[in-house]
Each structure stands twice: as structure tokens, then as C-alpha cells.
Amino acid sequence: MSSLHEEIQGVRAQYPDPASATLPALRLAQERYGWLSPEVFREVAEALEETPAFCMSVASFYDMFHLKPVGRHLVEVCTNVSCALRGAQQVLEAFEEELNVKAGETSEDGFATVRTVECLGGCGWATIVALDHRYRMNVQPGDVSAIVEELQANG
Amino acid sequence: MADLKPIVLGGADERDLTKLAEYEAIGGYTTLAKARRALPQAIVEELLTSGLRGRGGAFFATGRKWSFIPKPDQNPNPHYLVVNADESEPGSFKDHEILARVPHRFIEGCLITAHAVEARHIFVYVRGEYLGPFEVLRDALEEIRERTDILGDATIIVHRGAGAYICGEETALLESLEGKRGQPRSKPPFPAISGLYASPTVVNNVETLATVPPILQMGGEKYAQLGVENSTGTRVVSLSGNLERGGNYEVAHGITLRELIYDVGGGIPGGRQLKAVIPGGSSTVILAADEIDVSYDYDSLAQVGTAMGSAGVIAIDDRCCMVQLGIRVSEFYEHESCGKCTPCREGTRWMTQMLRKLEAGEATETELDLLLDVCDRINGKCLCPLGETAAMAVASYVDKFRAEFIAHLEGGCPFGSDSPLDAVLAPVAQHTHSPVAVVPA
Secondary structure, three states: OOOHHHHHHHHHOOOOOHHHHHHHHHHHHHHHHOOOOHHHHHHHHHHHOOOHHHHHHHHOOOOOOOOOOOOOEEEEEEOOHHHHHOOHHHHHHHHHHHHOOOOOEEOOOOOEEEEEEOOOOOHHHOOOEEEOOEEEOOOOHHHHHHHHHHHHHOO | OOOOOOOOOOOOOOOOOOOHHHHHHOOOOHHHHHHHHOOHHHHHHHHHHHOOEOOOOOOOEHHHHHHOOOOOOOOOOOOEEEEEEOOOOOOOOHHHHHHHHOHHHHHHHHHHHHHHOOOOEEEEEEOOOOHHHHHHHHHHHHHHOOOHHHHOOOEEEEEEOOOOHHHHOHHHHHHHHOOOOOOOOOOOOOOOOOOHHHOOEEEEEHHHHHHHHHHHHHOHHHHHHOEEOOEEOEEEEEEEEOOOOOEEEEEEEOEEHHHHHHHHOOOOHHHOOEEEEEOOOOOOOOEEHHHOOOEOOHHHHHHOOOOOOOOEEEEEEOOOOHHHHHHHHHHHHHHHOOOOOHHHHHHHHHHHHHHHHHHOOOOOHHHHHHHHHHHHHHOOOOOOOHHHHHHHHHHHHHHHOHHHHHHHHOOOOOOHHHOOOOOOOOHHHHOOOOOOOOOOO
């Protein structure tokens, strides 16, 4: 397996200006380590020939980058208008109850992080829930326990 | 059932057009070959004839936008085509479907456009959350990787965002593509003159580009006969909210909003009544239920004070509290404000606070006046439209449903938990605004 440094150099070479590789580099790092710790920022910065502070300033702008540790699974419930009109809040509460965790937090055993997110772009198929970034459509509160079991089967 | 006119999504119900062989079986990529034999100027002319206007939200004439690109002798820098696939407008999910179902038609549109504006490098900025559409697009590109007859000398890079609504604003998108925080630039200069890497850049929406091959296939004149004057052709409309049949439907401009909601969308479920309609994504001015006999086109919607935006139609039924709607919409823009311009960064937060006081029954008319005053102080005072659209949308709820807002002054919310928007947890409430990570040593 190639090192993060090598992967980032590969991405930098694709762009006319290697600075464009900041977001892809941060994503590669997060896929590898789970979240962006201060150490990870130093590693990414070194590969990008940037400062750790610059990398953090960019990462902190975007919702998908985690600046704190997250659970092994990520449950993101859209609560924007179209989903909320179709009962997204009840779907969120079902996940909170089933996983014994409050929205915005990670369960004590590190199994899952549950959070609400802004519009995921699936409004006609509300409620949209992103499970480890894969969309589930038309989710209703009654579907939640089966979804959680599925996640648990995946470890 | 009102007439559906699949042009952008044409053939996708009958065949799996994510596959190159299927797309080629219906004549895919032949329009590109033909276009490459024509002069770039001829393509621009055809687009001008078609009347196509940008489907991202601003509705700017596509051919005109392309014609702003300086000739190579006027500006020696390379030209870039940047695709805005950062679809994030609440209520809009059409590009999701276009990328996931007709990726090759979209790619063909990109390659034709690159020829028309003499660009060799194409960047597709896909919002980070769209993992499914990204994978479909990646696989489609993989299928044509060895096909030099299709790709020509063009390179296509798919660049994934990382979660920021503002990156749908074209200059913020360019900043993000350059590896920075996605904060809008001051305009002018416009991207056509100084865009990506300070070079001439065309930024087009996914649907706009996917419409280009069918236009050239049928001819600009024939395309212009679809739809209505100033809003030619078809639109992939996203229907959502309290509807029997939410989803994307491609219709000719000029269908009425009532037809979209009752005929196409199947009406309001549960025997409830329609209360209001957001006609073009949450950034647009709301319409009351008695205002929906309006033609769904640019001019007609402008006449009733609103806009098609990104064609996300959200139907709202009579259980819904308009103050709660205001809170949820305001919280969205508060969360997504990039923070660069003070009126937007602070104003959206103030809007949320005033609305929360109203909802809790703790407000007097002073707060209602202050809410409208804050909206007024955002309008026209920022680099990009984010704050302004938040202010105009929320002010329209007060304008159209004033009695309901006044009722909140006398003892709080008359709807309470009967409204589906009651106590909805928005992402902004999950965040602290203080730094969340330790500064690296």
C-alpha cells in the first residue's frame, strides 16, 4: 500500500496547479486515519508543501472533515425543510434512541456518530439518511432499528 | 397527468444510459463528432438561437456566457470549463438524478462545450456528499478513457467538494477548486475573464451542459419552440415536501405550478390542504396556496415576485407553522454563511434569534420589526447572494403570512408540535463556534 505522501503527490500531479489538491489530500488523510488530528495536519501539510495552519483553516471550513474523532459508523440525518416536512426529526430521534447517543455526539463504545446535516439533495425521497456516506431514501422512524442492526452486522 | 418532456433525461426510462454501449446505441456522442467539425462560433450561435439559459439558478443565457470568453489572441492563458455539480439548494436534487442516470449525455455536453469555448481542461466540481453520482460519473469516464475519438485532447478531472453550500456560488467554487476555503470573490472580474487560476473560465451547471447535446441534435430553433418565450425548452423540476409523488420530472417551461403540484406531484397526502409553495429552492420567495395558478417560467414567476431558482418546488401543507419554517430556513443560511461579509454572517444569526423569540411567545412587535429591519440590512450589502436570499425568503413568510406571525405575539405558537417543523434539530445547533481542535504545535 502506498503511503499517504505518495498518494497526495499523485493527486497533485493531476492538476495544473498542485494547490488544487488540498481537499483531495485532506479526504485521503481522513479516509486513512478516520479524522484529522494535529499530527495528520502536519503530515498533510508536509506533502502539500503548505503549513499545518493553512490545512486546518481549509479543513475547518467544510462539514465533511472531522476535526474530532468520530465513531466507526457515521449516521447523518438530513433535517432540512423537505425532509423535516416528512418527519425527519422523528427519524433522528429514533436513531438517538436506538444507538443511545445524542445528535452531534459519538456513542460511548465508539460505534457510531449521529448528526444532522443540511440538505443532502434527495428531497423528493425524504427522509434522507447518509449511512457512512451512502444514501438511504424514504427512511421512516420504523425503519431505524433494522438499519442499526445492519450497521452492527458490519462491525 | 401533465405532459412530461424527457429531453435531458430522454431514454433513461427505457435503457440503462449509464452504460456507454447503451448510450451509443441511441446515437450518443455522434453530436459531439458533428460539433467538432463545426467552428466554435457556430456552436455558440446555435446555443444563442436555442435560447438556453443556465439551469443552476441565475438563468443567464448560456450562449452569451460562452461568448464572453476572450479569444486566444486576446488572452494567451488556457481556457477552462468548470462544471458546477455542487447542487446543494434545499429542495433541488435534479443534478443528482442527471449525473446518476445520464452521465454520458452530461459528458458529451461537457466535451461539446469545451470545443465551443476552446478549452482543453474540464473540471467537474461534485459536492462531496454525492458519493453515488460521483461513482457513476467516475465509471462512465473510465469507460471512455481509451476512446480518443470521444475524448479528443480534452482532460476531465472530477473534483469532490467536502460539504459547503456556498461552493455552489461560482467564485466560491473556484476558490475551493484552487484548494482554499470556499469564500466568494469580489466581482468583477467575472470568471470569463479571470476565473480558475486567474484564467478565462466558463462555469456551467450540470443540467445546462446535459441539455447541450439534445439542442444540437434537434437544432436550436426547434428547441426554442419548446417552452415559452424567454424560458425556452424543458426543465428538470424537483418536487418535494408534502406531496404524494415527490421526485424529478422533466417538463416544458410554461406548465403551471398548480399542474406541477396536483397533476405531476399527485397533490397533498392525507387529505390535507396546500398552504404554501416554495417555487425554486429555499432561496426563493414563498407563494401562498392561492398564488399557484402561475406559469412555471422565468418571466411569469418574476411577475409574482419570485423566481424559478434551481427548480426545486417544495409543497407545504396546512399543518406547518410559518415561523418554524422561517427558523429552519434561517438556520440553514446561518450555518452556510461563509463568514466573509458581516451583514450575512451576523444578520442570519440575528434572524434566527428573532424568529426563535417569536416562536417561544417572547416577542413583541418590536422584535418583528427588528427581524424585517435585519433582513433589510442584509439585502444588497454582501459579495454574494447567500444572505440576501435568506433575508428575502424569510421576509416573504412574514409578508404572505403576517396574521400568523402576529398570532405568535399573543402567547406563542398556535401550531406547536402539530407542525412537522416543530423543534427540528438543525446542524447549526450542533456546532460550537469556538475552535474545535487543538492547534498543532
